[in-house]
Amino acid sequence: MNSSATFRIWRGDAQAGEFRDYQAEISEGMVVLDAVHQIQARQANDLAVRWNCKAGKCGSCSAEINGYPRLMCMTRLNDLPLDRPVMIQPLHTFAVLKDLVTDVSWNFRVKKTVKRFAPRPADAPDGTWRMAQADVERIQEFRKCIECFLCQDVCHVLRNHQLMDQFAGPRNYVYAASLEMHPLDTQNRLADLKDRHGIGYCNITKCCTKVCPEEIHITDNAIIPLKERVVDEHYDPLAMLLGRLFSGSRNKANTRA
Numbered sequence: 001m002n003s004s005a006t007f008r009i010w011r012g013d014a015q016a017g018e019f020r021d022y023q024a025e026i027s028e029g030m031v032v033l034d035a036v037h038q039i040q041a042r043q044a045n046d047l048a049v050r051w052n053c054k055a056g057k058c059g060s061c062s063a064e065i066n067g068y069p070r071l072m073c074m075t076r077l078n079d080l081p082l083d084r085p086v087m088i089q090p091l092h093t094f095a096v097l098k099d100l101v102t103d104v105s106w107n108f109r110v111k112k113t114v115k116r117f118a119p120r121p122a123d124a125p126d127g128t129w130r131m132a133q134a135d136v137e138r139i140q141e142f143r144k145c146i147e148c149f150l151c152q153d154v155c156h157v158l159r160n161h162q163l164m165d166q167f168a169g170p171r172n173y174v175y176a177a178s179l180e181m182h183p184l185d186t187q188n189r190l191a192d193l194k195d196r197h198g199i200g201y202c203n204i205t206k207c208c209t210k211v212c213p214e215e216i217h218i219t220d221n222a223i224i225p226l227k228e229r230v231v232d233e234h235y236d237p238l239a240m241l242l243g244r245l246f247s248g249s250r251n252k253a254n255t256r257a
Contacts, residue, residue, distance in 0.1 A: 005077065007035055008085040009047070014096050020044075021085060026077050032088065033061055033072035036100075048099035056213060059148030063100050064089045069150040069211045091153040093162075104149050110168050113196065114176050119184040135183045141221060142178035144214040147171065151208035151218060157201045168197035170208035170218050177222035180229070190226075190233045199227055 005026050008019045022043055024035040033051060040047040052058040054073045061072040066080065066087050080086055094102040122129055151170040157163050168176075176197070180189050193199045204227075206219045216222075232239055 003082075005035070005082040006085040007039060008087045009036070009039070009044075009100070010089040011044075011047070011099050012096065013098050017096070017099075019087070019089075026082070028078070030077045031073055032063075032065055032070075032075045032077065032080075032086065035077065035086075036072060036088065048097070048101045050101045057146055059146035062091055062148045062150055062153070064092060064153070069153045071148060071150070071213050074213060091149065093153045093155075093159045094149075104152075106164055107147070107149055107152060107169070107171060110172050110197075111175055113192070114168075114172060114179070115187045115189050115192065117179050117182065117185055118187045120186050129184050131183055135181075138221075139178050139181050141216055142174050142181075144216055145171065145174050146214060148213060150211045150213065154207045154211050155202075156205070156207070157198075163198065163201065166198040167201045168193075168199070170202075170223065172197065173199060173202075173226060174216060174218055174222045177226055180226065190230050193226055194230045194234055199223070199230060202227070 003026055004023050007022050007024055009022060010017055011020050012018060022039045024038045026035060033049075033054060036047070036049055040049065049061070049072075051061040051073065053060070056071055056074040059071070062069065063072050064070070064087075065072065065075055069091065072088070077086075088100065090096050090100050090102045091104075094104050094106070097103050119129060149171060151174075152158055155169055157167045158169050173193075176189055176193060179185055179187065202223055204219050204224060208218045208223075209216070209220070212218060
């Protein structure tokens with residue numbers, strides 16, 4: 001038997017906006033995106049909402065539902081308290097374009113600044129690269145990212161402090177980890193992670209891990225190992241001393257040559 005519920009949806013743009021209440025019929029198995037589509041079709045034809053697959057794999061329908069970052073297509077209404085309005089608002093961290101649609105283009109611009117994959121020359125006669133299965137499985141987790149940017153939304157460095165020009169954010173650290181931990185890759189991204197991408201700002205609260213719909217262990221498996229590599233290369237006294245010694249030896253050799 002169908003019933004109804006109240007949905008309090010944020011309407012507006014970057015300049016101004018407000019919450020408006022809508023009634024929607026609900027039935028068993030419905031998700032929040034179903035209700036939003038029903039409201040859009042019957043009551044608010046100009047309601048802007050971004051979505052694509054409706055299967056939790058495109059990351060398009062990210063929003064904050066009752067104050068928690070979620071995918072609208074994966075949030076079932078029977079998991080929410082319907083005795084009070086269901087609040088739906090755009091991601092807090094990014095500028096609003098219209099209603100529930102935010103401008104997430106910054107994430108892609110930062111992603112382009114991460115050094116691309118550069119494999120070492122093939123070491124087998126048939127021109128292939130050999131990898132251990134453990135290495136494959138280690139980076140496979142990071143490939144699950146659907147770029148919903150919920151982790152970026154909840155990260156306090158971006159959400160509260162807006163350090164977009166100094167901090168790449170958890171999604172881009174996952175991307176960097178997928179490359180940096182690839183056994184065939186030859187690039188060194190540690191200096192960029194330290195300076196340009198500001199990984200030191202992360203204080204590993206694991207808030208990004210908690211909201212990840214793909215259950216990627218962002219903090220434990222991506223950010224912490226990257227931070228350890230940065231520390232080993234740029235802050236370990238012995239490594240720094242050896243680096244200076246070898247650098248000096250190379251410079252002398254080049255001078256003699």
